[in-house]
Amino acid sequence: MKTMKKLLTAAVASTMIASAAQAAISDNEVRIGYLADMSGTYRDLAGPNGLTALRMAVEDFGGQVNGASIRVVSADDRNSPDVASSTVRQWIEADGVDMVAGMVATSVALAAVNIIEQADKLAIISGSAASSITNEHCTPNHIHYVYDTYPLANGTAKAVVDEGGKSWFILTADYAFGHALEADIERVVTNNGGTVVQKVRHPFPTGDFSSFILQAQSSGADVVGLANAGSDTINAITTAGEFGLTQSGQSIAAMVVFLNDVHALGVDAAQGIQLTTGWYWDMNDETRAWADRFMERTGVRPGMVHAGIYSSTMHYLNAVQATGTDDTQTVRRHMMDTPINDMFATNGIIREDGRMVHDMYLAQVKTPAESTNEWDLYNIVRTIPADEAYRPLSESVCRLVNN
Amino acid sequence: MSMIFGVPIAVLSGQLLLGLINGAFYALLSLGLAVIFGLLKIINFAHGAFYMLGALCTVVLFNTLGINYWVALFLAPLIVGTLGILIEYFLLRKIANEDHIYSLLLTFGVALVIQGVLTNIYGVSGMRYAIPEVFRGGVNLGFMFLPYYRAWVIVAALVVCFGTWFMIEKTKLGSYLRAGTENSKLMQAFGINVPLLVSLTYGFGVMLAAFAGVLAAPIYSVNPVMGGNILIIVFAVVVIGGMGSIVGSIFTGLAMGIIEGLTKVFYPEASSTVIFLVMVIVLLVRPAGLFGKEA
Numbered sequence: 028m029k030t031m032k033k034l035l036t037a038a039v040a041s042t043m044i045a046s047a048a049q050a051a052i053s054d055n056e057v058r059i060g061y062l063a064d065m066s067g068t069y070r071d072l073a074g075p076n077g078l079t080a081l082r083m084a085v086e087d088f089g090g091q092v093n094g095a096s097i098r099v100v101s102a103d104d105r106n107s108p109d110v111a112s113s114t115v116r117q118w119i120e121a122d123g124v125d126m127v128a129g130m131v132a133t134s135v136a137l138a139a140v141n142i143i144e145q146a147d148k149l150a151i152i153s154g155s156a157a158s159s160i161t162n163e164h165c166t167p168n169h170i171h172y173v174y175d176t177y178p179l180a181n182g183t184a185k186a187v188v189d190e191g192g193k194s195w196f197i198l199t200a201d202y203a204f205g206h207a208l209e210a211d212i213e214r215v216v217t218n219n220g221g222t223v224v225q226k227v228r229h230p231f232p233t234g235d236f237s238s239f240i241l242q243a244q245s246s247g248a249d250v251v252g253l254a255n256a257g258s259d260t261i262n263a264i265t266t267a268g269e270f271g272l273t274q275s276g277q278s279i280a281a282m283v284v285f286l287n288d289v290h291a292l293g294v295d296a297a298q299g300i301q302l303t304t305g306w307y308w309d310m311n312d313e314t315r316a317w318a319d320r321f322m323e324r325t326g327v328r329p330g331m332v333h334a335g336i337y338s339s340t341m342h343y344l345n346a347v348q349a350t351g352t353d354d355t356q357t358v359r360r361h362m363m364d365t366p367i368n369d370m371f372a373t374n375g376i377i378r379e380d381g382r383m384v385h386d387m388y389l390a391q392v393k394t395p396a397e398s399t400n401e402w403d404l405y406n407i408v409r410t411i412p413a414d415e416a417y418r419p420l421s422e423s424v425c426r427l428v429n430n
Numbered sequence: 431m432s433m434i435f436g437v438p439i440a441v442l443s444g445q446l447l448l449g450l451i452n453g454a455f456y457a458l459l460s461l462g463l464a465v466i467f468g469l470l471k472i473i474n475f476a477h478g479a480f481y482m483l484g485a486l487c488t489v490v491l492f493n494t495l496g497i498n499y500w501v502a503l504f505l506a507p508l509i510v511g512t513l514g515i516l517i518e519y520f521l522l523r524k525i526a527n528e529d530h531i532y533s534l535l536l537t538f539g540v541a542l543v544i545q546g547v548l549t550n551i552y553g554v555s556g557m558r559y560a561i562p563e564v565f566r567g568g569v570n571l572g573f574m575f576l577p578y579y580r581a582w583v584i585v586a587a588l589v590v591c592f593g594t595w596f597m598i599e600k601t602k603l604g605s606y607l608r609a610g611t612e613n614s615k616l617m618q619a620f621g622i623n624v625p626l627l628v629s630l631t632y633g634f635g636v637m638l639a640a641f642a643g644v645l646a647a648p649i650y651s652v653n654p655v656m657g658g659n660i661l662i663i664v665f666a667v668v669v670i671g672g673m674g675s676i677v678g679s680i681f682t683g684l685a686m687g688i689i690e691g692l693t694k695v696f697y698p699e700a701s702s703t704v705i706f707l708v709m710v711i712v713l714l715v716r717p718a719g720l721f722g723k724e725a
Binding site for chain 1: 574
């Protein structure tokens, strides 16, 4: 009798789950919105090629999940929080979008998340750098997937100090992102026994860095730490090379450098620079195979953000398939419960603050002699285990974390 | 070591020299704007785009045809200048008799189109261009390390600035130009082809921007949006110098480079603002600019 009752309960329960699953994909279509800078400063970081990566994931998934089709819409956020808010609002209210992917400028990500939280939808942020996204700005409605400033400063600055770069000159982009990064670097440097001898803040953006490089040279510091990004970093490194900074015994530690930046600099100017990355296309057969497919469609090698967009979209669609619903909290819970091990991440776990932590890599830019082609750019020096790389939950001020 | 306001003199001399080099860029760019506005009354908002085209052209010529720096120094301005002449002939000429604001809007639109199309083709990460072999390395001046290329930039910019001033103010061609813009009907009655003169002048101003672009290619990140930031500064320089004043734009360009350089030492956060501060003060005291003629 007991067994009978159990069986009956199980049968009823499974019928209920099955019927719930069929009804639970809203509009019988999973709708993904891709929001990124498609034409401005951050275009090459995610941009149109990020959309390609997302579409590749949808295609590899077969274009549908549990019989429901998958539709992708996209928009250019033009690095404007206002544009981001209004776009996301329209996507959710008029188009029934379930998940928003991409997002680069931190201000854009935060504006989009604000709307997404009100509507209880999901955001998977792949492009943004600020570690505050899953710290003071965490919500139950977003996941920060690829990297943030914490492991970048942690990985690179620590490696440089350990190698004897004890005194630092920090050159900071004068806005919120730069200030946060500057604080991260200073913390890592002093905690590991180094000192910061001088800090200079340059306007954002700056075209000519010669004046700042000269100040760095006269500071006598071992290391010039760059707390900036994009064209500022490229210009600073180029100018440092021109003014013979490294020849005179100083070294450069750039915190936020992406594959497209190093490609733009070229190995002549960038050789020897250490950086922390979440992924590199030439790590193993799996990454190379995906990078080849990506290159066939875009003409360039993918950066970590592109790979992360692919991986996170796959992870999301897998969760929708497994739970049979596109209900935000059910899907997010399932994504958190499932470790991520694919061509992008090793030991990837989404924590309760929304931070996806995974192994990071300390890389060094190859010398012209080592580099065999224009995209053969990094030597992976060290793997930084996930729990060492990211801000520990014990230091978190996120409201979703019980501290 | 002797100090001024807590900064060693050696450091200060280095910054002054760097300021002068940046000033040479400003002078070259604002000179083109001043020529175009002074003679044609066109507010050329596409100037930054032409500067960018000069730099991009240098890189693309090298990457696709292997054309070296020295050839590009002449060829790139020529190509971009020709484009400028086409824009003048097919677009700007149609609105020549309208208010200044029309030329401003038209050139701004042209700049956005050029920038947008090239962003689609080349992305925004920028392209690399090596410093020409002869200018690799530099000389230690005692107070700073001066890369040979920067020394070349200042020499080239000053020679071109002086040449332009000389041509417009001291030669017969220059006097035709000035007369043609003063009273074009009368000049045409004398048998001088004023529309051709106008096209060539615009083309020449554009060439100056492209020339600055070629000079910039080896030392700055070359990308389709590089012209946008510098354009606003250069406009401020022209306003401070006096709209359309040739001597004014050269002098102010150099002076603003130095002021900006010093700000980078004493209060770096303000270095992108200081030029506009000077602009406000100059406009309050001398509304026509330092070298402008009061209307």
